[in-house]
Amino acid sequence: MSVENAPVVDVDEAAIPVEKKMYYRFESNDKKEFRVSELAIQQSETLNRLVEAMGYTSEDVENKPAIAIENIDGKTLKLVFQWCEHHKGEAIPVDDGSVPKIVEIPEFDAKLMDIDNGLLFKLIWAADYLNIVQLLNVSCKKVANMAQGKTPAQLRRVYLLPSDEEDEAAKRAAQEAQDPRAREVEEEFEERKRQGGNSFF
């Protein structure tokens, strides 16, 4: 995809200092390209280190191929860069150790994360991979908020948690699928463990 056709994240020009006005180009795993300001990139420790190591000039970022981010798709990466542009220049938060952790979700972030859980799941993986501390904080807070007022049975549905019985059934099924001889050995091992034996051999 050419740079001209690439989805470009809105940039607040006034908020960018003149000397920092450089835009890097990134490409998602489904070949969508994004232009992101240098200041916005600083929200991501991973990308910040990457561009520092590359040492690109303004000409390089235009002439060289876009930097590939191979394990994040375009839809998710768009959200990530929108978040980074909105929060560019903000300090990276440091955990103060309070219990529970106090995290406020700003209005912009709440709107940005008004997405289905599948995309939210991908956004969290992306924030983790790109090491964007505050995006990880707010997205995890959103996940934590889903638990409010729920019983354990309801939580199992919300968080797709199998019950102990389901876990055991899955384990048995996996054992069934194993080589019968390997299964026999494992059962014997479990039996010996139950009897308090120290060594299998």
Place this chain on the structure above:
Amino acid sequence: MLSLPVLRLPHLALKEVLKCWNPIELFTFSQCSRKAARVIPLAGTRNFHLSCQCYRFITINRMYMFEIGKTRRRRIFEMNLVYQCHSIDCAVEIVAWDECISFWADQWDGFRKFIFYLSDLFQCHITSYSITSYTSDLTVLQFLQFGQEIVGKQDEIKQLSIEFGSKNSNDFPAFLNDSNVLNVTETLYLYTIGVEASGDVEYKFAGAPKCFILNHARWFTRKTLQSLENCTLIDLNSPGLVHKDVNELVNLWKSGRFSALEYFQIKLAFEPGSPIGGLINLKDYSNRMRRIKKIYRHTYDVLEGAVIQRDDGQKADVRLNFWEEKFKLLVHSEKDKFEYVELITID
């Protein structure tokens, strides 16, 4: 996707989600499955302070309360969240964001089951245990047995608070004999208003903690005081001591005994004009710096202290307030804080 598979999040993200929940929310999450319970310590729960009062209340970090209730059939409020806890076989009702009640046929059994479950779940220690004679029908034997169960699991109890009133005062000698097995390491609070002095019995502490705080103790003698020689903090309110016992303690301190002592405070009726540690003038109005000392969670201070010196050069502020019947000795250290207090004169 309607659900979000939380256990399939990256490790750091799962940790962040868990850290957003308070102890009661973490407990509810742990009831989803054994797998869910196993990830709970990722929230940093090892640093939780688990404390219990009698066998009715368990608090975490002095804020979140798990009450042990008697089995009941109805909810306290219809809106409250109620669920069955399969891991410890009881019903739980969430009554507020910081409070829940678990229901048991036998509260004492339920309490022990519940507190050890929480200690295992959060992988944290039971740091403090207190019992009062007015609110509890627990016998001292039960209390000691439970204390030993705690020590069996975690080697020590940091803070222990026990009150002997009229109902359980006869158990006091038994408690004192066995209290050293509880291995209280930080603070022992004793309220012994119901315990009478006994002429032929001298109570001593075999393994005293760093801080010893005592209220109403006619049984407390000079020998008892000497058994606290390794304490850092001794705070005695109405013990069975007299002016000359305090004088002896300060003289012992001056000679190098009670070397760990950082603060001593005692409330009793002093003899006017009698010296303590060789000093007649036990206050210095010109000393306008309030010296403040923090020992664990306890903060003490001395204002208008006269300076007394040990044979090895170590200094301390002493102050006798005759009308308040209170004597204080605060050993100087570099960690002390100061606050200037202006002298108020009335024209």
